[in-house]
Amino acid sequence: MTYYKLPVSGLDALFARVAEQQTLYIPTDKDGHAVFAAYEAGMTLSKKLNTDRSAKDFFFPQTENLYDIKMKGKQLTVEDTREECADFTVFGVKGCDARSFAILDKVFLADPVDTYYKNRREHGTIVSLACNRPEETCFCRAFGIDAGDPEGDATAWRIGDEMYFAARTEKGEAFLAFVKDLLTETDGTMVESLKKAVAYIMDQLPLGNTSFEGMKQTDLMTHFQNEKWAGLSESCLGCGTCTFVCPTCQCYDIREFDTGKGVKKFRCWDSCMYSDFTLMAHGNSRNSQLERFRQRFMHKLVYFPNNNGGEFGCVGCGRCLAKCPIQTNIVKVEKALEVRSDD
Amino acid sequence: MQDRMIARAKELLADGTVNRVMGWQKGEFTYDITPAVFHTAEELDRDFVCNDFAAANVSKYLVKESRKEGRILAFLKPCDSYSFAQLMKEHRVLRENVYIIGIPSWGKTDFEKIKARGLSGIKNIKDNGADYFVETVYGDEVTVPKYEVMLDRCKDCKSKKIVVYDELLEEPNGDVIENHRFDEVARLEAMTPDERFAFWRNELSRCIRCNACRNVCPACTCEKCVFDNRDSGVENKAAADSFEENMFHIIRAFHVAGRCTDCGECSRVCPQHIPLHLLNRKFIKDMNELYGDYQAGADPDTRPPMTDFRFDDCEPSVVYERGGAK
Numbered sequence: 309m310t311y312y313k314l315p316v317s318g319l320d321a322l323f324a325r326v327a328e329q330q331t332l333y334i335p336t337d338k339d340g341h342a343v344f345a346a347y348e349a350g351m352t353l354s355k356k357l358n359t360d361r362s363a364k365d366f367f368f369p370q371t372e373n374l375y376d377i378k379m380k381g382k383q384l385t386v387e388d389t390r391e392e393c394a395d396f397t398v399f400g401v402k403g404c405d406a407r408s409f410a411i412l413d414k415v416f417l418a419d420p421v422d423t424y425y426k427n428r429r430e431h432g433t434i435v436s437l438a439c440n441r442p443e444e445t446c447f448c449r450a451f452g453i454d455a456g457d458p459e460g461d462a463t464a465w466r467i468g469d470e471m472y473f474a475a476r477t478e479k480g481e482a483f484l485a486f487v488k489d490l491l492t493e494t495d496g497t498m499v500e501s502l503k504k505a506v507a508y509i510m511d512q513l514p515l516g517n518t519s520f521e522g523m524k525q526t527d528l529m530t531h532f533q534n535e536k537w538a539g540l541s542e543s544c545l546g547c548g549t550c551t552f553v554c555p556t557c558q559c560y561d562i563r564e565f566d567t568g569k570g571v572k573k574f575r576c577w578d579s580c581m582y583s584d585f586t587l588m589a590h591g592n593s594r595n596s597q598l599e600r601f602r603q604r605f606m607h608k609l610v611y612f613p614n615n616n617g618g619e620f621g622c623v624g625c626g627r628c629l630a631k632c633p634i635q636t637n638i639v640k641v642e643k644a645l646e647v648r649s650d651d
Numbered sequence: 652m653q654d655r656m657i658a659r660a661k662e663l664l665a666d667g668t669v670n671r672v673m674g675w676q677k678g679e680f681t682y683d684i685t686p687a688v689f690h691t692a693e694e695l696d697r698d699f700v701c702n703d704f705a706a707a708n709v710s711k712y713l714v715k716e717s718r719k720e721g722r723i724l725a726f727l728k729p730c731d732s733y734s735f736a737q738l739m740k741e742h743r744v745l746r747e748n749v750y751i752i753g754i755p756s757w758g759k760t761d762f763e764k765i766k767a768r769g770l771s772g773i774k775n776i777k778d779n780g781a782d783y784f785v786e787t788v789y790g791d792e793v794t795v796p797k798y799e800v801m802l803d804r805c806k807d808c809k810s811k812k813i814v815v816y817d818e819l820l821e822e823p824n825g826d827v828i829e830n831h832r833f834d835e836v837a838r839l840e841a842m843t844p845d846e847r848f849a850f851w852r853n854e855l856s857r858c859i860r861c862n863a864c865r866n867v868c869p870a871c872t873c874e875k876c877v878f879d880n881r882d883s884g885v886e887n888k889a890a891a892d893s894f895e896e897n898m899f900h901i902i903r904a905f906h907v908a909g910r911c912t913d914c915g916e917c918s919r920v921c922p923q924h925i926p927l928h929l930l931n932r933k934f935i936k937d938m939n940e941l942y943g944d945y946q947a948g949a950d951p952d953t954r955p956p957m958t959d960f961r962f963d964d965c966e967p968s969v970v971y972e973r974g975g976a977k
């Protein structure tokens with residue numbers, strides 16, 4: 309890999325350059341919290357570890373218009389309302405969120421391809437940013453993610469007063485080529501030492517060495533029938549916060565909005581924690597919170613890996629740990645369910 | 652306090668007064684505590700915890716729990732007891748199936764405030780009574796005074812009194828206390844309508860419609876919420892536009908008016924840090940001003956102003972008298 313560097317003070321110029329050509333999103337602080345926002349002059353990069361909301365909105369937004377149906381007398385016309393075909397760049401995606409796209413790809417790019425998602429993926433460039441200070445809620449390493457060396461089209465590292473860059477894909481090369489005159493070529497020594505430092509921190513963190521492999525020692529039905537689900541789900545509020553903050557949750561509903569002169573067909577995120585999830589003409593297949601709660605964790609820890617060569621449907625970002633109102637989460641569930649050698 | 656709670660819970664389990672215990676369960680860290688039901692003395696010894704991070708109001712769970720077989724022991728802190736009394740007033744809990752031990756609360760901790768001090772990678776939080784000693788993997792060793800990281804709702808605590816109980820863990824009972832909970836509302840009232848609109852749009856635009864505020868709310872106990880009902884025409888999972896964003900919150904605030912005890916759970920749980928309590932407090936303040944002081948949940952019997960009629964009730968035109976637009 310070829311590495312480039314730029315003083316942190318030169319970031320504004322780099323951002324401005326990219327933003328001239330296409331929309332650039334960076335994590336910035338708003339009302340004390342990190343959010344992705346379209347770059348404007350004067351905006352500064354957040355120093356927070358990660359954004360409150362995940363980065364999945366860029367490809368799989370919370371609501372999106374699919375098409376409109378207009379009615380004139382007895383005439384119905386269908387109008388394409390697509391807006392997702394402009395190039396954009398997201399800077400500052402962390403390792404966990406960067407991996408989440410690979411998980412979403414397995415769902416949305418599998419046959420039948422979701423063209424709304426696909427268009428956004430094709431038009432988006434991801435510049436990930438290595439983590440310097442992982443938190444106690446982080447457990448990305450459980451899924452083979454190196455927070456010090458995140459995936460993406462290109463990767464950035466912030467080390468002291470310097471930013472380092474390297475490209476990983478063609479899109480990443482194009483990104484760096486576009487700002488090349490701002491960068492100086494360098495070697496990977498500093499980046500290597502940051503990676504080591506992050507790995508060392510991970511070892512110290514309470515969840516840094518969490519493993520989910522224990523889940524694989526039991527088959528689907530044994531997990532499904534585990535009597536611990538009752539206790540685990542007992543105080544769940546069914547609010548869906550865990551699914552909405554989750555970078556890998558992928559369920560949506562397709563709804564109609566009656567405009568009086570036609571219909572707007574739109575989709576919005578759905579949550580398996582909700583009472584009308586899987587409500588069908590015949591009724592609902594999951595009528596209790598226990599079943600809904602079980603679905604969330606079975607999906608991520610059993611069904612998804614079963615269907616995707618063992619890959620779990622979680623990236624260890626820790627948002628559900630930080631945001632669940634009753635502080636229950638995937639780590640607690642895994643610890644309760646896994647078969648340990650001492651059991 | 653935790654030891655005395657466990658000891659008393661075991662006695663009540665052993666003598667058959669109750670068959671289970673509603674409390675809080677230990678987590679992975681010091682601060683991630685989950686409400687849970689305990690069935691045996693062993694479970695209590697192993698997992699029961701009640702420290703200053705045990706902030707969750709457990710009263711809402713009792714709507715369901717009180718309908719299960721046998722009697723359940725619940726430890727209620729003052730604000731939880733207001734929620735419970737309000738649920739009694741609305742005939743939502745079966746009082747006889749709950750054995751209540753009132754527990755004092757000095758004020759619960761907001762762990763996000765600890766983190767907001769730049770403390771990340773927390774390894775350990777030691778409780779030294781009046782303060783915490785926090786150690787992180789980055790080598791920080793910091794003493795944090797508890798008062799400084801108290802939940803906002805606890806800083807504005809309205810009452811230390813436990814309003815419904817079978818016994819108290821500590822005598823004497825606390826009192827209703829002086830507080831400044833309406834100061835922020837007054838600040839909003841002093842804004843121009845445009846400023847106020849801008850304030851709320853900014854706040855509500857962050858909403859992800861996760862429903863945590865509604866689902867945690869002890870006043871929200873409808874069997875089927877209008878926003879979950881496909882036939883209502885307003886059911887939505889994600890707000891389609893800013894109007895829907897506003898509508899969800901405004902309807903919810905209206906629906907809990909006169910029933911919201913100001914327990915503060917909505918703002919505590921909101922992952923997007925929206926100060927929802929200010930909407931509800933505005934209603935509380937208005938009711939106090941228009942119908943005389945009233946505290947929802949202060950007792951299980953008094954008629955709430957919104958469902959009571961008195962000849963000296965204010966006239967609808969009060970909106971204009973108070974400077975509202977015609």
Ligand code: SF4
Nearest residue numbers: 403404439442446448
């Ligand atoms: S989970 Fe890993 S990649 Fe994500 S913010 Fe934490 S350390 Fe960084």
Ligand code: SF4
Nearest residue numbers: 544545547548550632
């Ligand atoms: S965030 Fe927590 S309480 Fe809400 S649905 Fe998820 S697990 Fe249940």
Ligand code: SF4
Nearest residue numbers: 554622623625626628
């Ligand atoms: S399940 Fe939790 S930790 Fe895993 S990706 Fe989703 S929000 Fe992050």
Ligand code: SF4
Nearest residue numbers: 557558559580604607
């Ligand atoms: S089933 Fe549940 S856990 Fe799985 S993606 Fe859908 S919402 Fe998320």
Ligand code: SF4
Nearest residue numbers: 858859861862864921
């Ligand atoms: S908890 Fe916050 S983000 Fe969730 S629905 Fe309520 S206001 Fe919106």
